[in-house]
Structure formats: structure tokens, C-alpha cells
Amino acid sequence: MSSDQTTETSAPDYRGTVFLPKTEFPMRAGLPAREPEWLARWEKIGIYDRLREKAAREGNRAPFTLHDGPPYANGHLHIGHALNKILKDFITRSQQMMGRDARYVPGWDCHGLPIEWKIEEQYRAKGLDKDEVDVVAFRRECRAFADKWVDIQREEFQRLGVYGNWADPYLTMNYHAEAVIAEEFMKFLMNGTLYQGSKPVMWSPVEKTALAEAEVEYHDHTSHTIWVRFRVRRGGNAPMPTEDPVEYDDADQALLADQLHQAAVVIWTTTPWTIPQNRAVSFHPSIAYGLYRVDAVEEKSTATEGELLLMADALAQSVMDQAKVSGFTRTRDVGATELEGLTLAHPYAGVEGANGEWDFDVPCLPGDHVTDEAGTGFVHTAPSHGDDDYQMGLKFGLPMTYNVEPDGTYRKDLPLFGGEAIIEADGKDGPANVSNIKQLAWAGALLAKGKIKHSYPHSWRSKAPLIYRNTPQWFAAIDHKLDDGMGEYGDTIRARALTSIEELVTFTPEKGKNRLHSMIENRPDWVLSRQRAWGVPLTCFVKKGAKPTDDDFLLRNAEVNARISAAFETEGADVWYQDGFKEKVLSGLVNPDDYEQVFDVLDVWFDSGSTHAFVLRDRADGTEDGIADVYLEGTDQHRGWFHSSLLQACATKGRAPYRNVVTHGFTLDEKGMKMSKSLGNTIVPEEVIKQYGADILRLWVAQTDFTEDQRIGPEILKGVADSYRRLRNTLRFMLGNLDGFSEAERVAPAEMPELERWVLHRLAQLDTEVRKGYDAFDFQGVFQQLFNFCTVDLSAFYFDIRKDVLYCDAEDSLRRRAARTVLDLLFHRLTTWLAPILVFTMEDVWLSRFPGDDASVHLEDIPETPADWADAELAAKWDGIRRARRVVTAALEVQRTAKVIGASLEAAPVVHVEEAELLAALKSVAFEDVCITSDISLTADPAPQEAFRLPELPGIAVVFEKADGEKCERCWKILPDVGNHAHPGTCKRCDAALD
Template sequence: MSGDEAAKADYRATVFLPETDLPMRAGLPQKEPQWLAQWEQQSLYQNLRTDGRGRPRFILHDGPPYANGDIHIGHAMNKILKDVIIRSQQMTGHDAPYVPGWDCHGLPIEWKIEEAYRKKGRNKDEVEPIEFRKECRAFAADWIDRQREQFKRLGILGDWDHPYTTMAYESEAKIVEELLKFATSGALYRGSKPVMWSPVEKTALAEAEVEYHDHSSTQIDVAFPVIFSDQPLLKDASIIIWTTTPWTIPANRAICFGPEIDYVLVEVESLSKGALLARGARFVVAEALLPAVLDRAKITGHQCLGRMTGADLAGTLCAHPWRGQGYDFDVPLLPGEHVTVEAGTGFVHTAPSHGEDDFIIGQRHGLETPMTVADDGRYYDHMPLVAGDHVYKVGDKICALLTDVGCLLASSNFIHSYPHSWRSKAPLIFRNTPQWFISMEKNGLREKALAGIEDVRWIPARGKNRIRGMVADRPDWVISRQRAWGVPITVFVKPESGEILQDARVNEQIVAAVRAEGADAWFAGDPKRFLGPDHQPDDWDAVTDILDVWFDSGCTHAFVLESRDDLDWPASLYLEGSDQHRGWFQSSLMESCGTRGRPPYEAVLTHGFTLDADGRKMSKSAGTGLSPQDIVNEYGADILRLWVMSTDYFDDVRIGKEIIKGQVDAYRKIRNTLRYLLGNLAGFEEAERLPYDQMPPLERWVLHRTEALDRLVREKINDFDFNPCFQALYQFCILDLSAFYFDVRKDVLYCDQKDSIRRRAARTMLDLLFYRLTSWFAPILVFTAEEVWQARFGAEAMSVHRQQFPETPAHWRNDALAEQWSAVRAVRRVLTGALEVARREKQIGSSLQAAPILHVADETLYQALQDVDLAEICITSSVEIIAGEGPADAFRLDDVAGVSVEMAMASGEKCQRCWVVSKEVGSQSGAPDLCTRCAKAVTSMDEGSLSGQNGPGRDQG
């Protein structure tokens, strides 16, 4: 070959460039629906059940979302996390079915139907209950269908054709059956006690339906005149109470004091303008709170007449401020453990009809618990002075009535945290009303629940203390609601005594009817048809209240886990947001412990709430909402799934457009890693595979990192903690592979002889990485993993989701090798840093033009580098290693001690195939512009082999 011919030689066809059909651009929004259709056509979920036969089961029981609107970002995070857990359990040796479910009864749906009625000028109360319930059922069914498609679009795999719903006839029958177990055991009772009540919605609310917001109330200080006391000092004195609920004054029946609190009796000597008291007035308050009381009452001068402890006040009686106007009962002073000196006066106004502590005190001391307020928030007609007034609007009137009798010391606005309905957002009241309860003490329910909590694995661990505190302190379970859409409380009671009918035959008939006709059976016709010949209809009343929806969902373990052959009881895992410690987790715990003596779950995982990018609560009206549908339509579901795994979801997480763009960038890097694997595995054959003991040190180091990752992935799957798992995988792809191993081995893969040991080792390594990375990412990037899998094995290949995580040999672990290569990589950072400086200063263009001189002062490090080809590792033409400190002006990095670099230029000619500068170039006969390696590689190729080696271009590397 002449010099001119050599200059024109084109070796591109001799380079093993990557070949893959996987495009760089993912096009997820367009492609993902195609994968969904393919999985459905292939019956992927059913095939997974077949694959899992005989394996240990992992059962994640789905907490039912509510069927009344489009899914939001919190729904998406919850369902994606469940899906990742289930898929990872399936791929690590379990049979992990997933049965989705929906909560269908309750007020939000009922409200939607009422709203439609109002628009048409119809009154709900004029509609037949069965007709109304049918409309509620149809509304829920429509939203189930819509939400089902939205969840499926996220890549959530499950038995979508056979979900569970709380409104299915079989479900309603099971709910009734579970309720009747409590009735039969004596734990169900009807009582009159204060419950959280919504005057707007006209129903009792469970704790889980309550949220707290700042609320402006009127705070008042009120004098209750003493009419009897063993303390002579109290003659003509008053006891001062403070309250932020003036509307409860008509229900006052006692005043509580703290037995250990120090109190003081004072007499007013001077007042500022606007004061309501008169000079000479005498009253008692806690000594620690006296300054605050004096300030609120505008008292500028006073005299202390005496001191006493709370215990000295026992037996004291006061008059209600409106004595003589229909409130002619005595108001006793009673000891109360709940009384503090944090705020107020040190005395607690006690209205047993309107507070939990008040009710307990009333029961302990035999106080009246009057019926004062109707379901709409208005006082009953029998209430003197305030009859017909609404509690939300009566504040000014209460103050005026107290002022008229000289008993109001002060009033002002007070901002405080106050309970609101999570649906109507309206403030709530505690209201005494007949309700149905499940006793926490009868049959030891509280003790069973507390014991059960100890046996459950709580993730994170702090969840245990949270739910334990709630269960330890919670009152009896209010399970009744005064609404129309739900499962009725299917019991009969005697009108006079309230005794519940206990008849197994009657109960069986009720359950059978509900199973056949749905819960409408209780309302269709006369419920007394269930009584049969043994009971006179006139002796029994059918209860018309419906069950709290938390009781419905608390029973799902019974009609889902126990009833389906593909599931087991108890569940392996319950997983919901942290608010469910007072919601579904707790109602399920209560129901199961009350009927089965133990929790229905072995482990409980809680995640945080989704916030906007600034840490604020998501709000569509404020423009901070971000819907999963919008993200999926613009970027694809895999991006949303990646976001979930990138968060520390045990705490509240943030999401916004810029955050999502960050996930797009992370996805691109992961996709490029997988694409590199595919491109450089083209045509890989089993004959190429090298055993471990023939692998070069670099490959054995990658195998060591792979083994460590495998252990981490499996450990975190067991902990349900995917954030550190994903972060480790991501860093492995970006730093260990793309920025190091791929970069180093690119030259070998492209330019070595096809069957060289180094190239075979690299291709073997890529193959091992391919199986692991696609499997590890499959539960997260469900669509991309399938696309990558089929890009290698074809569309007819068995889905990647039916694979198991490859077993990784323990002998891949090599801590000594890892330590050596940690040092090598540190040295490489110094070398590449020096190369960057040389490139920036125009000393070199390509790193292959350099032949740096490396000075190593540390003897151990120097020895560690002797069997390492640093030129290959640093992608230079050569590297000279010299023991000892380098020149003062040599390049150094502060965090790599004892290593410095002098830059030198490589000598020789540039190989026209691999671009290495070497004195070997031209040494091989017939190859004047090639190095020895490239000359041998080209010589080994025949014309037939060249035709198949053209790739899409060197930039693919």
C-alpha cells in the first residue's frame, strides 16, 4: 500500500460500533399505551399468577380510594408505591397478587346527588330512599370506571377486571355480618353522648373525617356566683370561667378545678374605661393566670383577700348566670385532671353535652347531659333564652345576656386551631345525640388492639407510637351516621329499653337478604319482614341509621382477604398515607381485633403527603396543583414513577414542574445506560462468555459492585424502602458505569479483536449487567424495562415482568479488590483533572495525545498501581508512574494526598483506527497507519465479517 493509499484508508467498517433499535428519545406518552394494550392482550397479570403457583404469597391489601373524582397526585404516589412493592416481591420469589378496591358509600357521593337535585329544584327528602340510593350507586360506579383507567395508565398491574367495592352486594352482606358479630357479643350499644357533629352535613363525623384549621372564636370570661361553700371567704364571690365556645353556656352543668392548683380571691378596686365589672366585685381565679385575667377584664387595681388550693374548693356550689330565667339548677365545683394553668382562668366550664372531657366528668359525678342543640345547629325549642338560635350566630346574644346579669367580665376575638369537616370545610361542634357505639372496653377491645399493635411491623417505626397513643386514649367507636347512602345498622331494638334483638335466625335472614338484594333490602318494604313468627313487629323498631364508612372499609379484610382464593388473611402489608393511623389502619385494627382477636395485617407502611414545590399543600384554586394526568400526558408514566422512587416517601414529598424536569434528566441518563448495554451486546453469543476466574481485574471490580448492589436491592425491598435502592442504582449507572467502566471499556469494545479476552470479558460483563439492571429497574420503570427487554430479545419474548431477579454469586464480593480500585479511581481523578487543565490550556485536544507522568508518594498506593494499565483507565496513550513526590508545580487535588501529575505529550504516530499515539504505529507489515493491536484486528477480519459491523456512528459510544 502506498503512502497516499494509507492516508486515504477508511477503517470505520472495522470498528465494532454499537447496534441497537432502541431510540434515544423515549416517546413515553405515545408508547406507553401500546405496552398496556400488549400486556392486556398477553394476559400478563394472569400469567404472573400462573408463574407464582407454589411460591410463598405476599399480600398487599389495597386501601380503597374514594370513588368520587379524578385521581390526584397523592393517589398516584400511593398506587405507584404499591405497584413497585408488589412487582419487586413477585420478582424476588413470591406470588404477589394485587386486587384493587374502592370505597363507595358515604357523604361525599350523597352530597353530589343532593347537589344535582338542588339544581333541578328537587328536595332530597321527597325522593324515595331506594331511588336516591340507586343514583348514588350509579355515581360511584361511573367514577370507579374512570379511576380504573387512570390507575392503569400509571402502569399499575392488578386484577382490574375483578376489583372489590364496598357497595357490591357480597361486600355489603359481609359488612352486615361483621356488624352483627359486635351486636351478638354485646359490644354494640346505643348511647347518648357528645360526638363530633357537622351542622352543615347534619351527621356525626369520625376522627378521620376531621381536619383542623385556624378559626376565629369569641373568647369570654364569665362569673358564676357562689351560693354555697365551706370557705367563708367565698361569700359574695364568683368563680370565673373562660371559654372559646360561648354557645355552650346554656349547657353548663358544672365547673372543674385542679386539686393541686393555687387559687386566689381578689376584690376589684379600680377599672379602666370599658370594663364590665363594678368596683367591689370579688372573684376567684388561678394565681398563675391572675395577670392575664386582670388584663382581659380591664382591672387596673385589686386587693388579694386570700389564697387556697383547688382541694379547698370541693363541695362549693355556684348558680348559673341565668338563674331565675330557666337555669335554676346548682352548678357544682368538681375536681378535674384535665384542668391546667396554660390558659384561661384555672377553672373549666363544663358542659357534658358538648365535650369529651366534660362528658366523662358528668358521668363520673352523675350530672345531667341535656339535649340542647338539634342536628342543624339550632337550639331546641325547650332551651330558655336561646331557643331557635344557631350556635354559629348566637355569640353576640350570649354576651348580651351575660352582660345583662352582670356576669360577663370580658369578651374578644380569639384565633385558635379548631375542628372542621374535611368535606364541607365547615366548623364542627360537639353535640349530644343518640348514636351507635362499639365499646372499647366491652370484651377487652382496647387491650386486644394495643396487644395487636405490638405484634405488627410498623414502617417507619414511629408509626407504632402514633397509633398506640390514639388507641390508648380513644373513646368508644361511633359507628352510626344519619344519612341515606351506605350500609344500614341492621338491628332491631325495643322502643322503651333500647335492648337489641339477639336472634341468630333473624340475623341469618338479614345477611341472606343483603347478599341477594344489596343493602337496599333493609329499606325496601318493611324491615320487620325479617322478624318471622317468633317476634311481634310492634315490639321492635328497625334502626334506620347507616354505618360510618370507616366501618365499611375496616371490614375489607373480611370480604376481600378471607373471601378470595387468590388472597390470604392476614395481609402481609397495609400501605397508605400517614393520616390513616386514625383512619383505615385503625378501623381495620378495631374491626379485626373485635371479631378475630388480632390485627388483619402483619406490617403497616405509611407515606407522607404530597406538597407543591415550595412545600405548600396542593391546591388547584391556588394554582399549585399538579395532576398525574398532566404529567403522564406530557412526559409519560415512567417519569412519574421515577419521581416516587426518588423521594423519601416516609415523610412529606414535594412535586412541581422543575422537579419533574429533573426526573426527566435522570430518566434520560438511565435510558442511555441501558441503551449502551444493548448497543454493545449486539450479536452476543453464549460462546463468548468468560468464567469469573478469567475476568480481568476491572470486570471483577464491577462484579463486586454488582454483588453489593444486589444485596442492597434485596434488603431494601424487604424494608419497603426504595429511595436508597433507587439512588444506589442511579449512582451505579451514572458514576460507576457511564462515567467510568463504559468510558474505559469503550476502546476495547470498539477496537479489540473480536474474540480477544478483554472484549469477551467486557461483553460478558455487559450481559450480566443487562439482566440485573433490567430486572432491578422493571418494578420502577415498567414500560422502559419492557421496551429494553424486547429490544434485545424480540416482541415474542416472555415479558421482563415475568422474570426473577438473577441470583448473584456471593464470591463476586471482593473487598480487597474494591479497596484497590477505590485507590485507582482516586488516582484517575487526579489524572483526568490534569488532562482537563491541559485541554483547557490548548496543550492537547484529545486525551490520547497525552502521556502524563504520575508521581505517587505513598508506597502502598504505588504498589497497588503496578498491575493496572493506567493509560487504558485514563484513556491516554501512555502513563509513566514514578515513586515519590512530584515537582512543586505538578497538578494535584487536595483530597487525594501524595499524588501529582506532570503533563507530557505522547510520542509516535496516531493510529488511524483507535487514535492511540504510539511508536508501534506502522510496525506491522501492510499496516503503516495502524498500531499493533489494530493491525491484528483488521487482519483477522474477512470481507464477510466487515459487512455486518457498520453501526450508526462513533457518537453512539
């Protein structure tokens, strides 16, 4: 047949004979509109419950429990919530699909300041005073508020595609939960770790309560800073330094001692309001101190010429600069022995109007916390307002003060400053600091003043500054020796916690271990009490007239505890506040009139720290040993939920309540800045879902390294959406080419061509890596491997090559059946590998092939992949083939760009290969099909100079040649035999296929 007979006009239209992909799976996902349909479908068929039934039916699935750290039920979800819950969903779904019974019970924190504060805000808006409302009525309002937000947040979490036991979540305000929290607290009461102490704690004057460390955040704050003289009263008569070569007589000794008596010790502080509470001045014995004489001063200096000042040598210049002293002389050393012998006068001693309040001696005491890095080398010590100060007070018997009221004002009868606020009700600085500065200046004690911008503690709820304030609080003694029969990992809470961290818990990332260890190792006793209304009360009674140190101060009675627990179980914690409750639980056991009821509420971290008891231990869908496989939260929870759960469980279980602690970072904007409504850079999950769909948000989570801080923003989301489209196209190609696939077509691996067996090898590799990655919580690694496999190995290589076979080979050809068999194997693995991440899309893919009222990919397991699919020798061979293909395709791209050819099938290049083994490998396969050319020549001959080469792939060169022959009207290959067969315009392969 001549060439003019094979023109496009004379040849039949063979388009209907080509097996083009056929699928209803849409190119455009339409996720925002379609995802709610899948959610409704999953709810209808009860996916989560069916998985539990499946586990019960099979009976051999190992249980796996991720215990949910409870968010507060007090507002719409932010992007951090979405990240957290999606990560948890990745874990439970992947573990389930790897053959375990992975249960997930979502929960909420319902007590505590965040919710109580919202109700108070409503009260303030109405001009109401919370303290005038019946406490039970107030608590009911808090409960109703939490209930409302639980329902809202539950719906928002479900919209993210997160599955779990949403019908029966745990709430810390449920009656059983409140009863168990009280029971767990009473274990502290009974084991001797509970005590009442008076010590400084972080205090919010705005919220009128103590705060836990986890409720504190640090922000820049501008504080007043002052340098204050504490004049020497007496002492300091120590011998002169022996290393001094000068001989002193008695007169000299007396003169030097007299100099010291005329001096003033200089302190520096950023909290002028604490000066009235000063009870000592601390120094460090190893710091070099000197006595300095002021010789000359600048204008407006508060220093006087001739005065003597005591300070650390390393800081003398900076102090004099602040005091505007232009000339000074160091007169002599002052050693530690002399300093310890000094007695100072309080700056307000003898001040008019002070009424003798501060006419006491102020000792100079050695303290290890003092440094010469900033300040003066002397530390003003107020035991009621700082932990270091408090420890000094304990060590040296310094008196505690009670000058500051719960609202941050001085007690009304405090001379000079009575009733003045340190922090106002609106969180702004009160007049106390300025009043003290003025009083110090009037008393002649102010040497210098200034302001400093520094990191300062604030309440995470009200955002107001905090103070350290001495108050009677209830504490758990974490170093108390326990005799409770649970001493396998230590005999104190701290010892058990540290042993758990080192021996029982795996941390992801590993650095979380050191962080939590150092926090537990260095933390003080746990402050359990809060002066609030909404929470579980400290269910204990104290004996009237007894001191906290008395053995009978606390009522320890198991029958009383049982009555309390039973009442909470049936009526909730509100019953504690009902009139007559004390008499009800004490009568018949002890005289109710002998005891007072405690009305503080528990730190809400104790609530969430106790969840292992009423969720893991008590629920049917909990765990046999009350220990979770995983706790996952943000990095801030090393001082929050991870921390409190560890302390609480070590006191009541003897060990950590978790086996794995997984930590994620914070979510930042695209520039790496913290999100803030004021900056307008917040990303709201609801808005992302409306624009892109929840699967795009889930894919963003999978693409990030969650162990570090992550970034998100419009441009990042566009990139995620692009990755999604590329992945979706791969899946769509697979679906289209599986249309009509049946078991009769299946080809055994041993009968498959090498290319298909190479794909099986990659599946065996990936199956191992995916399972390993999911077990290690490396979702980024899992997705990156699968995405690269889909886009590089499949779309750009295997699918690209096999399109010709799938479309144009005879329907029953071995190559085509093998390719479709591989597509089927790919389908089952890719859909289940990716289902934990892209929950909606993989359901869409699955149902496109396997529709059914009860069908779902989420009811499937990841299929087992035969180990003998792995073939390292074959893989090495095909690595060489792919390298050679890269050179060929690059060479053809040069010709395509130059418009010499339009498609690679127009080419028949000559490939020069130096390496004999590679040349043999290329000759053993249809390399022209691999390169998608109509023909190809392979030779060991030296390549001509003009041949195309890639520098990174030496030993391979390509000389471009055009294909010889005519274009097959069915497969588009250009071959010499086209036009010589029964079917016009076809090649031999297509002619046979048409027959």
C-alpha cells in the same frame, strides 16, 4: 513508513471496521405517546394473569399480599393518589420479581359521606330536598355515581403503570361485601361490645351527622371568647387555712365566708353557645386560687368597683387586663375544700323570659382536666358538648341536655334562643354565639369579651366548622371483656390492638408504631353510627319500651342474623329499607311488633376496616389466614384505615389484619406548601403524564423519601427528567454494544480480566443490597444505589474505559468477549432491578433485545447472582486504582481546559506513587487504558514540585507529558508504532484486528 504517508488523506477510512454500538432503542423516550402502547400490549397478553398462572405452575412461590386501602370513588386522582398507588406497585412488582407470588387486588370505598355529599350537591343545585326522595332511590343514585368513578379512576390508576386484578377489584358496595360488613357488625352485636349511648360526638350541622376523627381536619378559625361570672349562691364555709398565723374569731370567720358568698367565679370559654347547656363549673384541687376585689376600672369596663371575683392566681392579671380592671387586691386564699362546697347560680337564672329554665344549682366540682395555663382556672362544664365535660357528668351525675338539633339550631322551645343556629347551612357562624353574649351582658354576667384565632375542627368534606353534640349513638366498647375464644393477644379490643402493635406488626417508618399505639391507648369507644342514607345499615333491632341498659334492649338472635346476611348477599343492603323487611327476617323467630329497626348507617371506616374479611379471607386471590403482608397508606391513616382495620379485626379475628404497616407522608409543592387549587400550586398526575410520561412520575416517587412529606413541582420534575435521561443513555450504550451477542461469546468469570471481575463483584454487592432494600420498602435507597452504579461505576468508569475494547479490539478477542459477557449479565440484572420502578422503560429496553409477541420483562424474575462473584480483595485493589485514576483525569482536565490537548489520548503522563502496594497494583493492569491515555509511566520517584496533586488524595502526583508517535486512524491512540504495519495508519492492535 514515513509520517507523511499516514496522513488522513492517504490512510483508508476505517470507520466501517469499528464495532460501533448498534440499537434501535431511541435516545428520546417519547414516553407520553408510547406508554399507552405498552399498556395495551400488557392487557392483550394478560401480564397479571400470566404471573398468577406462572406461580400456580411452579408451585413453590411464597405468597405475598399487599392489601389495598380503598380510595373513595368520587373524583379524579390527585398527586397523593399517584404516590400511593405507585408505591404499592413498587412493592408488588419487586416482591414478584424476587420470587414470590405477589397478588394485588385494587379496591374502592363506595359508601359514606364523600359520595352522598356529591349527590346532595346535585340535589341542591336543582333545588331538590334529599329528605323528600325515597331512600332506596337515593341510594341507587349514590351507587351509580360510585360506579362511574370506579371506572374513571381504574383507567387513571392503570395509566400510572400500576398492575393488579383490575378486571375484578373489590368494591365495598358489592352485595357480598355489604353482606360481610353486616356480618362483621353483627359479631359486635353478639359479643357484647355494641351498645347505645348518649354522649357528645363530633357533629357536622351542615351534613347533619356524626363524624369519625379521621373525617375531621383542623383549620384556623376566629371564635368569640368570653369571661363570665357565675355568682356564688351558698356554701364555702370551710375552716380557715391552718398555716395562716393570724387567729380568727367567729366574727372574722363569718365575715370571710360572707365575702365568698358575695363573689362570682369567673369562667372563660370560646363557645358562648354552650352556656345554656352549662351544668357545672370545674376547678383543679392543686391550683392556687384567690379571692380578688376590684378597686379601679377603666372606661368601658364591665367590672364594678368593689366586686369580688374568684380565679386562679396564675391567671388573675390576664383576666383583669381583659376586663379593663386597672386596680385590684387579692383579699385571701380560697382552698379546694371551700371551692368544692360552693353552689353557683347559672348566669341565666332568674332572667326575664327564661321561664325558670336555668333556675337550678350549678355545683363547683374538682376536675383533673383543668389547668392554669389559659383562661381563669375554672372551666364551664356542659356535659352534652365536650368529652372532658361528659366525663365530669358521668362522674358526678350531671344531667345531659338536648338543646341542639341535628342541623345545629337550638330546639325551638328553648327560652331566649329557640331556633337560632350555631352553624348555618352554608357553614358560616349562626347568631347563637352573639345572642348569648348579648344575653350575658344584659344579665350582668359578662365580665369581658374578645375574639381568638385558633385551630378548630372542620369537616374534611364540607369544610364547615363542627360542634360537639350530645346524641344517641351506637358505640363499640373497646374495653369490654370478650369471651370469644380468641384471647391469645388479650381479652378486650384495646388490649389485642396494643399487643398486635407491639408484637405482631413491623412499622415503616418505625415512628408509626408509637403514633398508632398512643392513639389506640387513649382513644374512647368507637362511634359506629352515622345519620346518613348511603352505607351499610346497622343491622340490629331494639325492643320497644326497653332502655339501652336493659339486657333485652338489643335482639341477639343468630337465625335473624343469618337471614339478614342471606338477603344482603342476594339483594344488597338496599333490602333493609324495603317495606316489610323487618317482618320478613323476624317472623317465626320473634314477634316483629315488639321490635324497632335501626336505620342509622355504619361509619364508613367500619366498611373499609372490614375489608380483610371479604377480600383477604373470602377471595380466591386472598390469603389463607386472612392477614395481609402489607398495608400501605398515608400518615393520616394512623387515625383512619390502619386504626379502624385494627380495631375491627381485633374484635372479629383477635389480632391485627396486617404484618407490616408502611406509611407515606403528604405531597407538597416545591416551596413546601400544602397544595391548593386557590393557590394554583397543584400538580395533577394527568398533566405530568402528558408532558413527561408516567415513568417520570414513578421515578419522582422512587427518588423521594416517601416516609416524610415530599415536594413536587416543575423544577423538581425537570431534575427527575434529567436523571432519567442519564439513566436511559447508560441503558442505550449497553444495548448498542450487545448487538449480536451470542452464547458462543460467553466468557467464564475465572477467565475474565480484573476489570470485568470487579464489575461482577459490584453486581454481587448490589444484588444483596437491592433485595434487602426492596424487602425494607427502601425504594429511594434502591434507586440511588442503582443510579449511582449506572452513572458513576458504569458510564463514567467501566463503559468509558471499555469503549476502546468494544469498538476496536478484534471481534473474538478475550477482552471484548469478556466485556460483552459482562454487559449481558448487567442487562439482565439492571432491567429486572429497575423494572418495578420504571415499568415502561424497562419493557422498552427488554423488548429491544428480546422481541416477541408474548415477551415482557415483567414476566421475568431478578436472576440469582453467584455469591462467589464477590471479591473483597479485588475490590480493595480497584478502589486504589480508581483513586489514582481520579488524580490523572483531573490533571488532564487542566491541560484540556488550557487547550494544550483536545483529548486524553494525546497524553502520556508520568504518575508518581508513594505507596508501594498501590504502585504495584497500577503496574499490574493496563493503567493507560484505565486512564484513557495513549501511554503512561509509573514511578516511585519523588514528584517534582510542579506536579499536579489532589489534596484529598495524597501520595499521588502527575506530571503531564504528550504522547509520542502518530495517531492511529482506527482507534485514535497516539503510539510510536503507528504506520509500521500492513494496514496504513494503524497501530499493532488495530492492524491485527483488521487481519
